[in-house]
Amino acid sequence: xxxxxxxxxxxxxxxxxxxxxxxxxxxxxxxxxxxxxxxxxxxxxxxxxxxxxxxxxxxxxxxxxxxxxxxxxxxxxxxxxxxxxxxxxxxxxxxxxxxxxxxxxxxxxxxxxxxxxxxxxxxxxxxxxxxxxxxxxxxxxxxxxxxxxxxxxxxxxxxxxxxxxxxxxxxxxxxxxxxxxxxxxxxxxxxxxxxxxxxxxxxxxxxxxxxxxxxxxxxxxxxxxxxxxxxxxxxxxxxxxxxxxxxxxxxxxxxxxxxxxxxxxxxxxxxxxxxxxxxxxxxxxxxxxxxxxxxxxxxxxxxxxxxxxxxxxxxxxxxxxx
Amino acid sequence: xxxxxxxxxxxxxxxxxxxxxxxxxxxxxxxxxxxxxxxxxxxxxxxxxxxxxxxxxxxxxxxxxxxxxxxxxxxxxxxxxxxxxxxxxxxxxxxxxxxxxxxxxxxxxxxxxxxxxxxxxxxxxxxxxxxxxxxxxxxxxxxxxxxxxxxxxxxxxxxxxxxxxxxxxxxxxxxxxxxxxxxxxxxxxxxxxxxxxxxxxxxxxxxxxxxxxxxxxxxxxxxxxxxxxxxxxxxxxxxxxxxxxxxxxxxxxxxxxxxxxxxxxxxxxxxxxxxxxxxxxxxxxxxxxxxxxxxxxxxxxxxxxxxxxxxxxxxxxxxxxxxxxxxxxxxxxxxxxx
Numbered sequence: 237x238x239x240x241x242x243x244x245x246x247x248x249x250x251x252x253x254x255x256x257x258x259x260x261x262x263x264x265x266x267x268x269x270x271x272x273x274x275x276x277x278x279x280x281x282x283x284x285x286x287x288x289x290x291x292x293x294x295x296x297x298x299x300x301x302x303x304x305x306x307x308x309x310x311x312x313x314x315x316x317x318x319x320x321x322x323x324x325x326x327x328x329x330x331x332x333x334x335x336x337x338x339x340x341x342x343x344x345x346x347x348x349x350x351x352x353x354x355x356x357x358x359x360x361x362x363x364x365x366x367x368x369x370x371x372x373x374x375x376x377x378x379x380x381x382x383x384x385x386x387x388x389x390x391x392x393x394x395x396x397x398x399x400x401x402x403x404x405x406x407x408x409x410x411x412x413x414x415x416x417x418x419x420x421x422x423x424x425x426x427x428x429x430x431x432x433x434x435x436x437x438x439x440x441x442x443x444x445x446x447x448x449x450x451x452x453x454x455x456x457x458x459x460x461x462x463x464x465x466x467x468x469x470x471x472x473x474x475x476x477x478x479x480x481x482x483x484x485x486x487x488x489x490x491x492x493x494x495x496x497x498x499x500x501x502x503x504x505x506x507x508x509x510x511x512x513x514x515x516x517x518x519x520x521x522x523x524x525x526x527x528x529x530x531x532x533x534x535x536x537x538x539x540x541x542x543x544x545x546x547x548x549x550x551x552x553x554x555x556x557x558x
Numbered sequence: 559x560x561x562x563x564x565x566x567x568x569x570x571x572x573x574x575x576x577x578x579x580x581x582x583x584x585x586x587x588x589x590x591x592x593x594x595x596x597x598x599x600x601x602x603x604x605x606x607x608x609x610x611x612x613x614x615x616x617x618x619x620x621x622x623x624x625x626x627x628x629x630x631x632x633x634x635x636x637x638x639x640x641x642x643x644x645x646x647x648x649x650x651x652x653x654x655x656x657x658x659x660x661x662x663x664x665x666x667x668x669x670x671x672x673x674x675x676x677x678x679x680x681x682x683x684x685x686x687x688x689x690x691x692x693x694x695x696x697x698x699x700x701x702x703x704x705x706x707x708x709x710x711x712x713x714x715x716x717x718x719x720x721x722x723x724x725x726x727x728x729x730x731x732x733x734x735x736x737x738x739x740x741x742x743x744x745x746x747x748x749x750x751x752x753x754x755x756x757x758x759x760x761x762x763x764x765x766x767x768x769x770x771x772x773x774x775x776x777x778x779x780x781x782x783x784x785x786x787x788x789x790x791x792x793x794x795x796x797x798x799x800x801x802x803x804x805x806x807x808x809x810x811x812x813x814x815x816x817x818x819x820x821x822x823x824x825x826x827x828x829x830x831x832x833x834x835x836x837x838x839x840x841x842x843x844x845x846x847x848x849x850x851x852x853x854x855x856x857x858x859x860x861x862x863x864x865x866x867x868x869x870x871x872x873x874x875x876x877x878x879x880x881x882x883x884x885x886x887x888x889x890x891x892x893x894x895x896x
Contacts, residue, residue, distance in 0.1 A: 547771075
């Protein structure tokens with residue numbers, strides 16, 4: 237069996253899939269990054285290796301995506317390193333042909349991708365502000381002492397959601413506290429929060445976008461039935477949450493790897509041993525000019541594997557010469 | 559150093575004039591430089607924008623100014639102790655019809671009241687609404703600050719005008735400002751770029767946002783590394799730009815904004831570009847109009863993919879990189895190149 241690995245390392249979760257040459261998902265993993273992307277990638281690779289153990293397979297290609305795509309690409313030896321917008325679009329149009337709108341809400345970012353006839357025609361991504369993304373929901377769930385898994389279900393119990401300002405997560409939080417002290421029941425507050433998040437998404441990321449059916453909702457937050465219901469209410473459209481909603485980026489990366497190695501003899505994959513290797517990251521401030529760039533070194537077993545972080549590229553070049 | 563000019567003779571140290579490497583620098587530096595050197599002054603340019611200048615600018619400037627204005631203050635800060643005179647002209651109108659952004663009009667005052675310990679300033683007003691000879695008169699007045707020799711000023715103005723014409727020709731050929739400056743100065747430029755791999759993008763924005771690598775987080779370079787052919791408003795010849803202006807029912811009120819809108823129309827008119835990227839500074843007043851106008855023109859009237867890249871002092875490279883890469887992917891996939 238030929239295997240293609242897709243790795244999506246985001247701020248909150250690290251997702252991995254293995255697909256076969258027909259593009260079917262063989263293994264899928266959803267891990268928390270917990271601020272340690274290198275550890276998360278190694279752990280993921282180890283678990284994928286375990287799951288595949290016993291079957292006859294060969295890894296033909298590896299693709300990485302997500303905000304730590306360069307880092308994870310170096311660690312595993314990726315054949316392709318792609319941004320998460322392209323990866324999500326590739327996965328959605330492959331698994332759900334005919335899709336015209338992809339709503340994606342992840343841990344730190346949210347995006348909208350418009351496709352027509354399988355081709356991306358427009359996209360948008362939230363800017364610096366992470367209001368209305370997964371980590372904000374996480375934070376509020378923790379504050380209300382509700383497991384994030386039950387968050388969406390509670391929202392559905394609400395009869396009359398309260399109105400919460402969704403522009404800014406700091407304002408939203410004070411609004412929620414205010415409503416809670418006024419005596420509104422928790423389900424109404426949570427449903428109000430879901431509405432606010434969706435309103436914020438549609439006003440910022442989805443501003444001026446022509447949202448057409450079929451609409452797919454993916455990313456970690458798609459697990460939240462409350463948000464999904466709020467999207468359906470706001471758009472007046474039916475929304476599909478795909479089976480692999482939480483690993484779509486990784487599936488996209490695997491599919492991209494499959495096409496990247498088409499005319500390649502061998503994958504650059506460093507093998508499942510990478511989970512055993514000693515990877516270390518260190519950083520220093522370059523004093524070469526007033527920009528004071530923070531340069532990151534990635535070491536493997538004491539040797540420098542890669543370097544980045546500079547504006548001028550002089551440290552990156554050192555990597556090639558030795 | 560004291561004010562020893564106008565003693566421009568043998569054995570006298572030349573007066574040092576400071577020119578900030580931002581804002582109008584990218585449009586007019588060859589003009590200023592030839593003029594100052596023609597009247598015997600030494601030109602000192604601030605270093606390329608960097609974190610230190612940005613931090614100094616953010617510290618000194620009123621809070622709600624845009625990044626380019628803040629950065630300008632940083633450049634002034636970097637120059638003020640190294641020169642005898644600072645050149646901070648008040649640019650009001652450059653085409654005799656509209657003015658520049660109001661911030662350009664108030665710039666000398668903003669700087670004067672924000673930064674202490676400034677040297678002598680040249681903040682003469684350049685307003686071509688006063689007539690077509692106003693540029694000459696402006697340059698003459700600048701020259702008078704250095705020498706009383708009329709013939710010498712006239713010769714400097716001729717050299718300056720010749721220099722700026724050559725510069726504009728080089729920009730039309732697709733050179734970046736820094737490449738053109740080095741060609742004008744040293745007679746040779748960096749290697750000619752190879753043609754891109756089939757994707758052509760119009761990158762629109764004001765010169766001080768596009769060509770300042772610190773501000774734009776090296777956007778142009780990143781696009782070229784991805785095999786994109788980049789065209790900018792400065793690569794459209796003046797008469798062609800003006801023709802585009804005539805095709806609009808109404809123009810904007812700001813010089814640089816009009817040039818962006820006209821360049822957008824120019825590149826859209828025969829669908830010669832695959833996409834358009836608008837680079838805008840966060841909080842830019844004129845761009846509230848400009849951005850919307852070109853977005854409507856590109857995306858809605860002609861269905862040409864359009865993306866806005868907003869920059870501010872916190873702009874991280876990662877965010878811009880992800881968007882730009884995705885945008886180029888979108889165009890490549892559309893064209894079947896990927």
